[in-house]
Amino acid sequence: MIFPETLLYVLDNSGARTAKCIKILNNRFPGSIADYAIVAIKRYNPKKKIKASELHLSVIIKSKFKFARKTGQFFKCSTNGIVLLKQDGYLPIGNRLQTFFLFNEIRKKGLTKLVSLTYDIK
Numbered sequence: 001m002i003f004p005e006t007l008l009y010v011l012d013n014s015g016a017r018t019a020k021c022i023k024i025l026n027n028r029f030p031g032s033i034a035d036y037a038i039v040a041i042k043r044y045n046p047k048k049k050i051k052a053s054e055l056h057l058s059v060i061i062k063s064k065f066k067f068a069r070k071t072g073q074f075f076k077c078s079t080n081g082i083v084l085l086k087q088d089g090y091l092p093i094g095n096r097l098q099t100f101f102l103f104n105e106i107r108k109k110g111l112t113k114l115v116s117l118t119y120d121i122k
Contacts, residue, residue, distance in 0.1 A: 001030040001031070001032065001065040002021055002024065002030055002031035002032070002035070002037065002060055002063060002080060003021065003024075003030050003031075003065065004022060004023060004024070005020060005021065006020070006021045006080060007019075007020055007042070007080070008020070008021060008039060008058075008060075008080045008081065008082045009062075009079050009080065009081045009082070010041075010058075010082055010083070010084060010099055011061065011062070011081040011082065011083055011098045011099050011109040012080075012083050012084060012093065012094030012095075012096065012097055013095065013096045013098070013104065014048065014050055014084045014092075014093040014094035014096065015044055015045045015047070015048025015049060015050040015094075016041045016043070016044050016045075016048075016050050016056075016084060017042075017043040017044060017045065018022075018042045018043045018051040019039035019040060019042055019056070019058070019082065019084075019109075020039060020040050020042055020102070021037050021038075021039055022037075022038045022039060022040055023037065023038045024036075024037050025037060025038065028039070028089075031060055032060065032063060032065075033060055033061065033062075033063055033066050033067055033075075033103050033105045033106070034059065034060065034061075034103070034105040034106050034108070034111075035053050035059070035060050036057060036058070036059055036060075036089070037054070037057075037058050037059070037082065038055055038057060038058070038062060038086075039055070039056055039058050039082060039084075040053055040054070040055055041053060041054050041056065050084075050093070055073075056084045056093075057084070057085045057087060057089060057096075058082040058083060058084050058085055058109060059082065059083055059085060059106070059109075059114070060080075060081070060082055061064040061081050061082060061083055061099065061102055061103070061106060061114070062079055062080060062081035062099070062107055063076075063077060063080055064076065064077060064078070064079065064080055072089050075122065081099065083097065085116060090111065090113065091113055092113060092114060092117070095117070096117065097105065097114070097117045097118050099120060100117065100118065100119050101119065101121065101122050102115060102118045102121055102122070103121070103122055104116060104121055104122065107121060
């Protein structure tokens with residue numbers, strides 16, 4: 001479960017390290033896997049273009065809180081993670097992901113570019 005004011009790790013090579021959730025963009029609350037969120041950058045790499053306190057659109061790809069599928073399976077990760085997206089909402093800013101797997105809910109959401117950047121789908 002991702003609430004506003006939650007600190008999130010950025011799991012791509014866009015230059016941001018951590019971000020704070022500002023708003024969850026879905027009809028249900030709180031945010032979960034494959035939901036969009038607006039975040040503010042907190043820590044960043046000074047050699048990249050992204051700077052602190054910028055607002056960006058992102059998609060949640062990992063959550064510490066376990067979530068269930070309709071089949072009865074439960075999944076849980078060790079960190080809360082996001083990927084920053086461009087303003088059109090489909091393409092990531094970075095071109096590599098720092099995670100080895102993504103959940104199948106990301107593919108169902110239509111983010112096929114993220115799926116092509118990873119090694120495994122769970």
